[in-house]
Amino acid sequence: MVGNQHISTVPKDLEALTQHYRFLSRLLHSIRLLRKYPSIYYNRYERTWSTHFIRLQKILYLYKKVIPSPPILPTSLSTCRQDDFNFLLESLKAISSALHSLLLLKEKDFQDSSIRAKLDNRDNNFETDISSFIDFPLSRTRRYITLDRVFIDHPAQPQLLTDPHDIDDAVINHFQNSVPIKSSPPDNISVLPDRWLTAYRPMDDVDPSIYNSLLDPPTLDEWLSMVSTMPNDKAPGPSMITYEMLKHLGSSASALVLILVQSCFRNADIPDLWRQAMVFPIPKPHEWKCQLKNTRPITLLEVIRKSLVKLFYNRLASILASNEVLKGGNFAGLPGGSCRDPIVVLESIIHDAHVNKSPLWILSQDISKAFDSVDLKMLRFALERIKLPASATKFILSLFMKRSNRVFTAHGTTPSYRVRIGIDQGEVISPLLWVIYIDPLLTVLKNEMMDPYILYAPSLSNPLALRQKQNRVREYS
Numbered sequence: 001m002v003g004n005q006h007i008s009t010v011p012k013d014l015e016a017l018t019q020h021y022r023f024l025s026r027l028l029h030s031i032r033l034l035r036k037y038p039s040i041y042y043n044r045y046e047r048t049w050s051t052h053f054i055r056l057q058k059i060l061y062l063y064k065k066v067i068p069s070p071p072i073l074p075t076s077l078s079t080c081r082q083d084d085f086n087f088l089l090e091s092l093k094a095i096s097s098a099l100h101s102l103l104l105l106k107e108k109d110f111q112d113s114s115i116r117a118k119l120d121n122r123d124n125n126f127e128t129d130i131s132s133f134i135d136f137p138l139s140r141t142r143r144y145i146t147l148d149r150v151f152i153d154h155p156a157q158p159q160l161l162t163d164p165h166d167i168d169d170a171v172i173n174h175f176q177n178s179v180p181i182k183s184s185p186p187d188n189i190s191v192l193p194d195r196w197l198t199a200y201r202p203m204d205d206v207d208p209s210i211y212n213s214l215l216d217p218p219t220l221d222e223w224l225s226m227v228s229t230m231p232n233d234k235a236p237g238p239s240m241i242t243y244e245m246l247k248h249l250g251s252s253a254s255a256l257v258l259i260l261v262q263s264c265f266r267n268a269d270i271p272d273l274w275r276q277a278m279v280f281p282i283p284k285p286h287e288w289k290c291q292l293k294n295t296r297p298i299t300l301l302e303v304i305r306k307s308l309v310k311l312f313y314n315r316l317a318s319i320l321a322s323n324e325v326l327k328g329g330n331f332a333g334l335p336g337g338s339c340r341d342p343i344v345v346l347e348s349i350i351h352d353a354h355v356n357k358s359p360l361w362i363l364s365q366d367i368s369k370a371f372d373s374v375d376l377k378m379l380r381f382a383l384e385r386i387k388l389p390a391s392a393t394k395f396i397l398s399l400f401m402k403r404s405n406r407v408f409t410a411h412g413t414t415p416s417y418r419v420r421i422g423i424d425q426g427e428v429i430s431p432l433l434w435v436i437y438i439d440p441l442l443t444v445l446k447n448e449m450m451d452p453y454i455l456y457a458p459s460l461s462n463p464l465a466l467r468q469k470q471n472r473v474r475e476y477s
Contacts, residue, residue, distance in 0.1 A: 021099045144282065179421055206386055211319060261304070265395075299424040321335045
């Protein structure tokens with residue numbers, strides 16, 4: 001289906017040539033039928049021949065270079081009955097053949113020029129836009145939704161909402177309650193069961209002094225260096241201030257912004273206006289189908305706040321990585337972290353089990369709405385577990401308390417609503433906080449591992465004997 005905004009990528013002359021050739025093919029077919037069944041088709045085609053004759057004359061004029069000796073076509077079909085339409089058929093075949101040869105040549109030229117243009121565009125993207133360079137060979141396209149209607153898939157009363165106010169109500173209800181709050185965590189870890197009380201106790205091997213410089217107010221050079229690393233062409237927050245504006249501030253304005261940033265570090269808090277955000281729903285990998293459950297929210301925050309948090313994140317992530325604070329086997333979210341190692345290990349285990357016909361059970365778990373399900377009380381326990389200073393914990397929690405969002409729809413933005421749970425999908429520090437949040441669980445699972453899979457180093461001389469001796473044993477969880 002082609003919409004009103006469709007723009008053809010085929011050149012107009014090639015598109016016109018294609019239409020003319022198809023017209024000739026249809027006309028040839030009609031004349032053959034007319035010769036085969038003259039009594040049935042004669043009156044019908046006699047009435048339309050005058051229109052066809054005018055178009056044929058136009059074709060002969062347009063393509064006179066490829067048809068240098070155009071045939072003389074009859075103005076009426078009645079004259080063609082004398083030779084049973086043979087002359088007309090031969091004339092039309094000659095015209096069709098000439099157009100077909102020209103069409104093949106034009107299509108080949110268009111194909112070659114398109115390939116050259118794509119290659120040039122690829123080379124240019126490699127230099128200027130690496131994201132597009134990667135997306136193109138993978139056939140990735142930017143998908144988006146138009147939130148001008150919402151389908152409520154109720155088993156008894158399905159409903160399609162089109163009224164803007166009804167859409168606003170449905171959108172707010174969905175994003176405010178997409179993660180149900182089933183229980184309230186305790187205010188202190190002492191109430192937790194013994195298994196989790198041990199997991200959330202402050203870690204004995206962490207020295208609190210590693211965080212001494214975490215909340216030191218940044219210098220002007222440090223702040224400007226951080227701002228210069230922030231990306232361009234990103235959607236702004238509610239104030240519509242962009243990273244480009246921040247980068248082009250004069251010295252006086254930059255000094256004023258620095259005073260605000262330093263105050264945030266000293267007070268371990270952020271301005272209330274920075275807790276207001278815009279939510280842009282994007283589609284999940286499957287079809288949108290006008291159902292809000294098929295979207296995920298991207299939160300657009302103020303760029304000064306994001307730059308401030310990025311500075312804090314760099315400091316905290318560096319401290320956690322260099323001191324090996326987290327123990328649960330996290331492979332991402334920290335500097336130098338990569339999913340490559342666990343992938344290699346898993347492939348090695350699968351290969352070993354296949355070759356040696358060993359029993360192997362693998363559990364893969366995907367946590368739905370991970371960031372949205374983070375409870376701030378449990379996050380506080382996880383931060384206290386790694387002995388983060390109280391002021392740093394207060395600063396982190398202040399990013400996600402008393403927040404309000406508005407959602408973009410096709411009719412504008414929804415009224416503001418209070419965010420009940422979770423951390424922001426668009427916040428710089430959220431991936432790191434998730435790693436800290438889930439580390440107690442991963443640590444417990446690692447410590448309680450009962451029957452790990454064992455990989456034995458292979459031997460070229462006698463692999464069976466080496467396996468029996470269990471030399472160079474390495475365990476993977």
